[in-house]
Amino acid sequence: MAITAADVMKLRKATGAGMMDCKNALADANGDFDAAVQIIREKGKLVANKRSDREASEGVALAGVSDDNKFGAIVVLNCETDFVAKNEDFVNKTKSFLDAAIANKAADLEALKALEVDGRTIESHVAEQSGVIGEKIELSFYAKVEAEAVVPYIHPGNKLATLVGFNQGVADVQILKDVAMQVAAMSPVAVDKDNVAPEVVEKELEIAKEKFRQEGKPEAMLDKIAQGALNKFFKENTLLNQAFVKDNKQTVKEYLQSADKGLTVTEFVRTTLAE
Template identity: 40%
Template sequence: MSVTAAQVKELRQKTGVGMMECKKALTETGGDIEKAILYLRERGMSRAAKKADRVTAEGLVKVVISDDQTAGSVVEVNCETDFVSKNEDFIKFIDQVAKLALDNSVNDIDQLKALDMDGKSVGDTLTSLIATIGENLNLRRVATLKAANGVVSGYTHMGGRIGTLVLLEGATGEDVQEVGKDLAMHAAAASPRYLKSDDVNPAEVEQEKELGKKKLLEQGKPENMIEKILVGQINKFYKEICLVEQAFVKDPNYTVKKLVDEKGKGAELSAYVRFQLGEGIEKKQENFAEEVAAQLKS
């Protein structure tokens, strides 16, 4: 039988093994996913396949910027424990992956996994590293920003737990680079969720209005005043979550927009990326006392 791309993708997601190995396993097992997993476990990919369902919420976020500061990439690679994030092989891998992302302007994780790394694909190299280190690893996400006529700046915070990129388009030079560095640092500290208010999901704005209205009614505010009050509350909401409207962390007298307008030499803040290690990953909660008690009972 012919193996479909969907089958290869499913097996790859379940095992972390490279596409070619997954395709071969499915071909050998007649397209049976469970048999293909067993096939991989019986061969050189067995250690990686066994670890594929383990939670990976630790790791590193790596930021790299081109020498001319016109492009930058940020990648997140996860592992199971903080101990492995300090492993030399793990660090070397993420350094190489980030450089490949930058050199190839990658914004897609599958594209990144398919790139060549010392004669093997990035995905297959990752699988081999899983077997070597003994923990599940995950190349989770990647983003690249490029300037047509501008500057890309980056910042890494807390030893690789947060990484940011910002793109200032329309001007170059040391002054613009300095503003870019400040904004990349600001994005790490202030945790913006959107670039500007126009980008905010309308459903989220409506939800915020409904919550605000409910609270105002509970406080006994007159209905003819509620809409005016809500306008102010939504503007405050934008200032909390939109990068260009936030108060600049190094000088709250400036908004980010005002800072760029006054010191950016005509540049415009047109994009940003912020990766925080493990965000959105549900971590397993360990209870050591319960674990010991369970062991004593068994």
């Protein structure tokens, strides 16, 4: 049957695919709109498979929270080029995935992929985008934070995002936002020294001992000296003990307690495409 320009535009609007792709899909489907849509989607899977060995190192990292500020999520959607990452439609598509994650309190990345947006799974949307854009598109990262108060931060450019959970809210939300920005800027490894993974502690002690051993320090003193180096590591790399970036005369813990004696961080997540 004859394929009209109106048919092509309708399919393009529905799928976002190129004009020729839409025309060819309609021709292959003998004008059947739903079948043409399926052809476009299958093409997306084909493109994704063909490009599976490509590196999707660009993309968008977005963070957001629920209306009650008690649940937050971060989503990263990868692509191959910065040109695509900066495209408004690509950013909006990522935002729709983030909104679905928050609305459904997705448990993990696989649960997120299984959620439906506009009647289709997010996983199928991602595959379709590969066909529409012609690049490898990958939903690579998802994390959530649940707490009495959760605050997000997205660094300009959508390449870095953080979520920070607190044990309580405060009247001045900027205080909490400052800490979310601290996480972005200083990339702590844990909330406090007690939260640092044992293997990280062991590694830092070994690095310190070997360093001082090379400097000729007595073997009997290495454990004590290394412990001092570990304490410095904790101060520089655990969030509550870091110098507050807006006022390095106080720690983040002291900054929070100046607002409310009981205020503290329960957990945080930081992800970036830039590092």
